[in-house]
Structure formats: structure tokens, C-alpha cells
Amino acid sequence: MRASMKGVTLDAASSTATALFLLGQASDPAPEAGVTCPGALPAPNDPGLVARAQRAKAALGDRVVVLGHHYQRDDVIAFADVTGDSFKLARDAAANPRAEYVVFCGVHFMAESADILTGDHQQVVLPDLEAGCSMADLASLAQVERCWQHLEDLGVTGVVPVTYMNSTAAIKGFVGARGGIVCTSSNAERVLRWAFERGQRVLFLPDEHLGRNTAVLGLGMSRADCVVYDPNQPDGLTPAQLLEAKMILWRGHCSVHQRFSASGITEVRRLLPGIRVIAHPECRYEVVAEADEVGSTEAIIRAVEASPSGSAWAIATELNLVSRLAHQHPDKQIVFADRTVCYCSTMNRIDLPHLVLALETLAEGRAVNRITVDRTTAANARLALDRMLMLP
Ligand code: 13P
Numbered sequence: 001m002r003a004s005m006k007g008v009t010l011d012a013a014s015s016t017a018t019a020l021f022l023l024g025q026a027s028d029p030a031p032e033a034g035v036t037c038p039g040a041l042p043a044p045n046d047p048g049l050v051a052r053a054q055r056a057k058a059a060l061g062d063r064v065v066v067l068g069h070h071y072q073r074d075d076v077i078a079f080a081d082v083t084g085d086s087f088k089l090a091r092d093a094a095a096n097p098r099a100e101y102v103v104f105c106g107v108h109f110m111a112e113s114a115d116i117l118t119g120d121h122q123q124v125v126l127p128d129l130e131a132g133c134s135m136a137d138l139a140s141l142a143q144v145e146r147c148w149q150h151l152e153d154l155g156v157t158g159v160v161p162v163t164y165m166n167s168t169a170a171i172k173g174f175v176g177a178r179g180g181i182v183c184t185s186s187n188a189e190r191v192l193r194w195a196f197e198r199g200q201r202v203l204f205l206p207d208e209h210l211g212r213n214t215a216v217l218g219l220g221m222s223r224a225d226c227v228v229y230d231p232n233q234p235d236g237l238t239p240a241q242l243l244e245a246k247m248i249l250w251r252g253h254c255s256v257h258q259r260f261s262a263s264g265i266t267e268v269r270r271l272l273p274g275i276r277v278i279a280h281p282e283c284r285y286e287v288v289a290e291a292d293e294v295g296s297t298e299a300i301i302r303a304v305e306a307s308p309s310g311s312a313w314a315i316a317t318e319l320n321l322v323s324r325l326a327h328q329h330p331d332k333q334i335v336f337a338d339r340t341v342c343y344c345s346t347m348n349r350i351d352l353p354h355l356v357l358a359l360e361t362l363a364e365g366r367a368v369n370r371i372t373v374d375r376t377t378a379a380n381a382r383l384a385l386d387r388m389l390m391l392p
């Protein structure tokens with residue numbers, strides 16, 4: 001029997017060893033971010049991992065700042081100096097100029113943004129370089145350049161490009177160089193208003209759901225104002241459709257958030273009458289429209305914290321965050337808004353062994369798994385990030 005994994009074919013006899021190798025330390029043949037993880041990764045069953053991480057972090061002192069996204073595992077979050085959603089972490093990365101090293105416990109596009117926003121004297125480390133993002137993978141620079149050219153050829157003018165934070169530095173650079181801007185899940189509405197003050201329509205990359213949800217539920221557009229551009233079918237929309245559209249949505253999505261369904265929300269309401277539903281805006285329109293509240297990871301945490309004891313919440317976002325909230329609020333009923341569990345597999349790649357490797361090597365003066373963005377890309381991407389960070 002033969003099995004296939006990310007383009008690699010494995011024989012049954014060797015599949016276990018090879019699969020473990022692929023999951024832990026090998027190179028991924030077609031990644032957004034994945035390359036070989038060099039260095040000796042500590043064994044996951046090493047009972048001294050927590051002590052080793054504590055020792056290395058203490059030795060580094062304020063030379064290091066550890067940033068942790070809310071989707072990280074509990075044992076990694078325990079070492080974070082700052083936790084946040086992607087907007088807050090981008091600001092925090094820029095706000096720590098004294099730290100020589102930024103260890104980013106999150107995914108590749110977040111670490112790239114941190115490298116762009118930090119000084120030349122600072123080094124950003126992503127503990128596992130294979131912690132990419134499947135959504136960011138759905139928009140390559142070549143595809144976006146082709147789309148832009150296609151719009152120009154058809155005479156579709158007045159287009160402001162807006163990219164979600166969850167995109168590569170190359171896409172942020174493309175957008176920045178064309179007068180565009182970055183948004184996150186916490187400021188997408190404000191960013192779209194900014195864009196519509198400057199143009200007639202928006203090319204929204206790479207998450208069609210965040211784009212549609214914000215345009216329709218935030219700005220009051222109709223669903224018909226939004227068209228979906230499929231990079232694999234560049235001629236799929238007629239010139240008339242593109243000329244009439246206000247929002248040209250890139251056909252991209254988050255594999256984790258796309259799992260939530262309107263029927264799942266109906267079911268949870270039937271099982272737990274009176275429960276409040278809060279959804280991340282990367283969920284489909286049908287889910288977000290059914291929810292009582294919509295917000296970034298940080299907004300979800302704030303909503304739960306602000307609710308009185310005895311409240312009940314069904315949460316449509318990644319499971320590490322939902323289960324942490326459930327443990328932190330035993331006086332509230334907190335449930336996952338889907339029938340099946342769903343972690344973000346790439347966020348989960350950052351585990352204690354990788355964090356130990358990152359901290360111990362930094363304590364030895366070596367930055368393993370450093371993230372660097374080339375100067376031209378970084379300068380253009382910075383334009384798009386700064387436009388977002390300067391919004392009131
Ligand atoms: P937040 O900015 O809301 O934390 O979202 C980041 C992310 O990757 C969600 O999938």
C-alpha cells in the first residue's frame with residue numbers, strides 16, 4: 001500500500017518513520033514557508049522541556065521578547081510575554097525596540113510582518129519554519145500580478161488593493177507599492193472605508209469571507225456588489241461583472257474557519273437555548289450572519305471576559321483558543337460551535353521542543369529559524385502596514 005503526503009509518496013513499510021520525519025524536521029516540497037528545521041530538536045517526551053525553556057529565557061532576559069498568538073498551545077502560551085491577535089502582535093513587535101530577538105509563536109506571515117516592523121538590529125525567529133498558513137498559500141505573487149494585469153487590460157479602474165494580514169510579505173509589498181493597505185480581522189471595516197475614500201472598488205486578498213462579511217455586514221453593501229475572482233480561472237468573470245463590482249474578492253479561505261456551518265449554529269442553539277454565538281470573521285457569510293457577535297480573537301476573548309457569570313457561549317474559531325477560554329472561565333458554559341474538533345495544524349506546529357530549540361540557540365548567540373524579508377519587499381510592505389497602523 002502506498003500513501004501520499006504533500007506530494008511525497010510513501011511506502012507502507014517506511015511510512016511511519018518518514019511521516020514522523022516530515023512532521024518533525026524534514027523539508028516540505030511545496031510550502032508557503034516550510035524549509036528544513038536545522039538543529040537538534042529536543043525529544044517531545046523530554047521531562048525537562050519546561051525547565052530548559054525557563055532557563056534559556058531567563059538567561060536571555062530582556063534581550064528576548066516572546067510573542068504568542070491566541071491559537072498557540074497552552075504550554076507555549078505559558079512562555080509568551082505578550083499574547084494577542086495579529087493586529088496587537090504586529091503593534092507589540094514594533095513596540096519592543098530594545099529586544100534583540102523576537103521569538104514569534106504564531107505563523108510565518110506574522111513573523112514576516114514582525115521582521116518588517118522591527119529595526120535592523122533585531123532578529124525575528126519562528127520556532128518552526130513549517131508553521132505556514134494555508135490561507136496565505138492561496139495567493140501567490142505571480143497570481144496576483146496576473147489578476148492586476150487582467151483588470152488593467154479590461155479597463156477596470158479605480159481599484160484599491162487591500163490585503164488581509166494573512167498573506168505573504170510579497171503580497172503586502174505588491175499592495176503597498178500600489179497605494180493599498182493591510183487589514184486585520186479587528187480593523188477590516190475601518191480599512192475598507194479608508195479604501196473607498198480613495199477608489200471606486202477594492203481588490204480584497206486573500207480571504208473572500210472576511211472581505212464579503214465586512215462589505216455586507218459592516219459597510220451595508222449587497223452581496224451582489226461582491227464578485228469572486230478565482231486565480232485558477234482568471235477569465236471566469238465577464239468584464240461587465242468586474243466593472244459593476246465594488247468588491248473583487250480573491251477566492252481564498254481559511255481551512256479551519258470554513259468548517260463552521262449555519263446548520264452547526266442552528267444545532268447548538270437547539271441544544272442550548274439562549275446561548276450566544278460569537279464567530280471569527282473568517283467564517284462563511286452564512287455563519288457570521290447567524291452569529292450574535294463577530295470579532296477577532298482578541299474581541300472574542302474580551303466578549304467572554306466581559307460577560308456575567310453563568311453566560312453561555314458557542315464560539316466559532318480555532319480550538320486551542322476555545323478550550324483555553326473554557327478552562328479559564330469555569331463559571332461560564334463555553335462550547336465549540338462545530339460538531340468536529342478543529343485545530344489550526346500549522347499554529348500547532350509550534351510546540352515546546354521547537355520553543356526550547358529557539359530559546360537555547362538564541363542563548364548561545366545563534367538565531368535558528370530566523371525570518372528575514374528582503375529590503376525592497378519589506379519597504380513596500382511597510383507602506384501598506386504603516387497605512388493600517390496609522391488609522392485612528
Ligand atoms: P486574529 O487576527 O483574529 O487573531 O486572526 C488571525 C488568524 O489567523 C485567524 O485565523
Ligand code: SF4
Nearest residue numbers: 133134135254256344
Ligand atoms: Fe491560517 Fe486559518 Fe491557521 Fe489562521 S487559522 S493561521 S488563517 S490556517
